Amino acid sequence: DVKVTQSSRYLVKRTGEKVFLECVQDMDHENMFWYRQDPGLGLRLIYFSYDVKMKEKGDIPEGYSVSREKKERFSLILESASTNQTSMYLCASSTGLAVYEQYFGPGTRLTVT
Amino acid sequence: AQKVTQAQTEISVVEKEDVTLDCVYETRDTTYYLFWYKQPPSGELVFLIRRNSFDEQNEISGRYSWNFQKSTSSFNFTITASQVVDSAVYFCALSRLNSGGSNYKLTFGKGTLLTVNP
Numbered sequence A: 001d002v003k004v005t006q007s008s009r010y011l012v013k014r015t016g017e018k019v020f021l022e023c024v025q026d027m028d029h030e031n032m033f034w035y036r037q038d039p040g041l042g043l044r045l046i047y048f049s050y051d052v053k054m055k056e057k058g059d060i061p062e063g064y065s066v067s068r069e070k071k072e073r074f075s076l077i078l079e080s081a082s083t084n085q086t087s088m089y090l091c092a093s094s095t096g097l098a099v100y101e102q103y104f105g106p107g108t109r110l111t112v113t
Numbered sequence B: 001a002q003k004v005t006q007a008q009t010e011i012s013v014v015e016k017e018d019v020t021l022d023c024v025y026e027t028r029d030t031t032y033y034l035f036w037y038k039q040p041p042s043g044e045l046v047f048l049i050r051r052n053s054f055d056e057q058n059e060i061s062g063r064y065s066w067n068f069q070k071s072t073s074s075f076n077f078t079i080t081a082s083q084v085v086d087s088a089v090y091f092c093a094l095s096r097l098n099s100g101g102s103n104y105k106l107t108f109g110k111g112t113l114l115t116v117n118p
Helices: none
Strands: A004-006 A010-013 A019-025 A031-038 A043-051 A053-059 A064-070 A073-078 A087-094 A108-112 B001-003 B011-016 B019-021 B024-026 B032-039 B044-053 B060-061 B064-069 B076-079 B088-096 B104-106 B112-117
Touching: A004 A087, A010 A019, A010 B064, A019 A031, A019 A087, A019 A108, A031 A064, A031 A073, A043 A064, A043 A073, A043 B104, A064 B076, B001 B088, B001 B104, B011 B019, B019 B112, B024 B076, B032 B076, B044 B060, B044 B064, B076 B088
Parallel strands: A010 A108, B011 B112
Antiparallel strands: A004 A019, A019 A073, A031 A043, A031 A087, A043 A053, A064 A073, A087 A108, B001 B024, B019 B076, B032 B044, B032 B088, B060 B064, B064 B076, B088 B104, B088 B112
16 A cells, blocks of 8 residues: 655644655655645645656745655755645655556645744 | 636535536646545545546446546546545546646646535
8 A cells, every 4th residue: 555654744833934844655656746735725736756856846836845855755845934834735646747646645734823 | 728627615415315526627638637536534635536538438436436528528426325434525636648747737626525414
């Protein structure tokens, strides 16, 4: 079974803090993704990575950066957290980009106060 | 531009009723893939089905069935004899086929919250 784990289920941070969200997958997948999920807006892609050290912007990359130093780990970084980044963050991985299903982690609910 | 519309924000049914979740998509690509995912209250999205644009055969998996109609750009999902465990948010998604690297595009609909009451 594919397993995607995220470092925290719930996180509370203060405005201006640097925040790291970690995601690890154990199926040797090439591709990893970060989404945020907000009520009424569905899932929106922040960044994705199709290889180690390769990254691409998604639909809403502003205010975020990512790091992929190892194949199994994909980190989302909020350089200076703001209240409008309060959201549910979902990590996913897949064998391929277009035609393959994605496997999701349980999500991190981040609150920025 | 790609777009996925799930017009039903919330649906509530009583157990054993049949329910259909609608998904309408827009794309300029001739080759693409459609997906359905389920997000139960635990939060983890689970893949249900993938369909490519050249395969309009309907698919049935137990109580689940999917109706893909290219003519109306729809990929609807029906649950027969719904159960309380079917309560979840369901997402439809669209991916262009010839996407790699920076050309990648996967678009999710906003989801439909299905509540099945006992």
